[in-house]
Structures are given as C-alpha cells and as structure tokens.
Amino acid sequence: MAFLGLILLVALMIPIMGIVIDSPIGKALARRLEGPDQVPPPLADLARKVEVLESEMEDLQRTMTALQEENQFLQRLLEDHPGRSSLPPPKSP
Numbered sequence: 001m002a003f004l005g006l007i008l009l010v011a012l013m014i015p016i017m018g019i020v021i022d023s024p025i026g027k028a029l030a031r032r033l034e035g036p037d038q039v040p041p042p043l044a045d046l047a048r049k050v051e052v053l054e055s056e057m058e059d060l061q062r063t064m065t066a067l068q069e070e071n072q073f074l075q076r077l078l079e080d081h082p083g084r085s086s087l088p089p090p091k092s093p
Contacts, residue, residue: 020026 021030
C-alpha cells in the first residue's frame, strides 16, 4: 500500500513540477540561478554607447580647453597694444 502511494505521489509531482517550472516564478528563479555573469545584449550595447559618448566628451573637453587658451592669448595680445593698429592710416583727400 505504501509503495502504491509513493508511485501516485511521484506521478502527481511530474505535472506539478512542469507547471511550476513553466510559470513566471519558475522562470525568475531560473534567471536568478544563472547568475549575474550574463549581461543582456541591450545592456551591453548601452554600456558600449556610454563609453563612446564619454570618449567624445573627453575630446570635446580638450578642444574647449585649447580654444579657451587661444582666446586668452588673443585677448592678452589685444590688451597689450590697444592703440597700435596694423592698418595703414587713412588717405587724406
């Protein structure tokens, strides 16, 4: 009699396990068991795009710094010689 009960229990557990594994809870448990090593493709693509944008921002920052230095140099040149002009004086009629 106990043997028959054990066989019946195993026979009923098979479809119950199938239902649980196929449910959203079972799928969530499976994803959790897979571990954090796998990065979803959209997330990896997003990380690559962020890296590209960061490198572009660094390039723009260097360019802006160079332009500011050039502007400061030109401002000092103009301030050092305010009345001096490289143009010839106008012709008198």
